[in-house]
Amino acid sequence: MxxxxxxxxxxxxxxxxxxxxxxxxxxxxxxxxxxxxxxxxxxxxxxxxxxxIGEGDVEALRERRAFTDAAPASARMPIAYHAVPGWARAIVASAIGRWNRRRADRWASFPRWPIDLSADVLHDLSTDASDVESRPAPVVVTHDIDSPEGLTNLVRRFLPLEESLGARSTSYVVPCAWRLDDGLVREVVARGHEVGVHGYDHANRTAFAAPAERARRLDAARGFAERFGATGYRAPSLLRTRALLRDLSARYRYDTSIPTSGGLFPTPNNGCATARPFLVEHIVELPVTLPRDGTLRFFGHRPDEILRMWIDCADLVARARGVVVLLTHCERRFSGHPAMLDAYRRFLEHVAAHADRFAFSTPARVLAGAT
Ligand SMILES: [Zn+2]
Incomplete structure (x- = not known):
């Protein structure tokens, strides 16, 4: 209710x-x-x-919509859906997005869009502890690298921006879909940024595959993970099941595939309604707390509206003693577009300008309990 x-x-x-x-x-x-x-x-x-009220109640609320148990159409296609050109997928998704934008009560009845911290509220109502620690909220900026264009844009446009404001990002790279430019990935790591694994070939099947096939797809990323020190995983299209997370727990230190509020994608009413890392299926989950660039673009929001939503959500997460996790894509049709890149720069500037409220961080530092 x-x-x-x-x-x-x-x-x-x-x-x-x-x-x-x-x-x-x-x-x-x-x-x-x-x-x-x-x-x-x-x-x-x-x-x-x-x-x-107990921890069991909080856990049940957090996990109520945390998983995407039904495979979307893209996971059932006989060909990898990336074979459909990106611009065509973007047009279809954009039409869906505009149609649904004003029906948020249906596709985001829980968790509510664009952010819902109900599980954190329930947790904090269950305790009368008075030693509330107040420290700057860690801000983890992340990218999903779905294509060679994304990797090139990351190095040319995003890293210099982040470095100029004292931030280091984490990029989740698809390891087995295209010929990876190892030199570029090495440069990302050498400049102090982190990389993680973004599925297998981005065909949206790993979460729903039979156990042996899922293990094969996950193990295929091992070479990449070892070469570049990847310790975290993000599922393509944020499609995640309990079985996937259990398998990830044996291979990674953390997962970051569950949004706080997923909105319409990949399935309506998905998310964990918390901005705080938590343990699920024996692995640490670092929720994606801010609304994603792709979903916001699909809804037809202008870059300045997107910036406003990111700032408002980040400020709320900081008040809630959560971790700000932003997911952007570096391709031009997402945040690689000049106007979107400018919104991203202004978001980073907002973080850098409020050192009392925020501190740039990384997943490794968050896992270690630091900011
Ligand atoms: Zn992706």
Whole structure:
């Protein structure tokens, strides 16, 4: 059920959430005795008494929509869907996006678009701890490198921008789809940036394959991972299943394939509703907290609107003591376009200008518990 948190009572850890609209399972609201504390306008004033909410409730909310258990059409095509030209896929997705843009109550009923921190709110309402630590939120900027063009643009346009503002990015590279320019990837790493693995050939099948086939596809990336020190994985199109994450736990230190709020893609109503790293299927999950460039472009948002959404979401994540994780693509039809690259630069400048609120970080530093 949807409620507006008018007051969190004597719970210092949850003060950041006052005024937010959040969603909670009706069963939890009833068990906590909060239903009578909701007024006619849907405003909830949390009573002072401790509530019977546990880590299991938080975990259940986080995992309620965390997986994309049904394969989308692209994963069932007889040919790799990358054989369809990128511009054609972009036009189809864009038509879907514009059609759906104003129907967010259907495709983002939970988690809500563009961000939903309901699981973090529930966690912080379950504790009366008063030693709330306040430190700058780590900001992890990441790229999915789906093509040679993306890799070239990363090195020519994105890295200099990031370096000029003191940031280092992590790029998840498709290891087995095209002839990889090892020299360019080596340069990325030599300049202090990180690389990770972005699936196998981006055919969107690994998550749904039979166990032996999935193992074969995952193991094919081992050479790439060892050459460039990749310790993390991001699933193509963010298609992820529990079976995939279990298999990843034996091969990587972390996964970053679950969005906080996925919106319409890859399937409606997907995401983990948290901005904090968590353990699932024996692997650390680093959620993609900000709305993705691809989805925002498909919805027809202008670069200045996208910048506004990134800044608003990042500010909320910082208040919530989460980790800001931004996913952009370096191809020209995504963030490699001059106007989008400018929005990205202004986002980085916003982060750099607010050192009290943010600190550029990397997945390795976040996993180590540092900013
Ligand atoms: Zn991709």
């Amino acid at each position: 949807t409620v507006r948190l008018a007051s969190v009572g004597p719970r210092p850890a949850a003060v950041w959430a006052e005024g937010l609209v959040v969603q909670m399972p009706a069963s939890v609201v009833d068990r906590a005795g909060w239903r009578r504390a909701i007024d006619a306008d849907g405003a909830l004033r949390i009573p002072p008494e401790p509530a019977a």
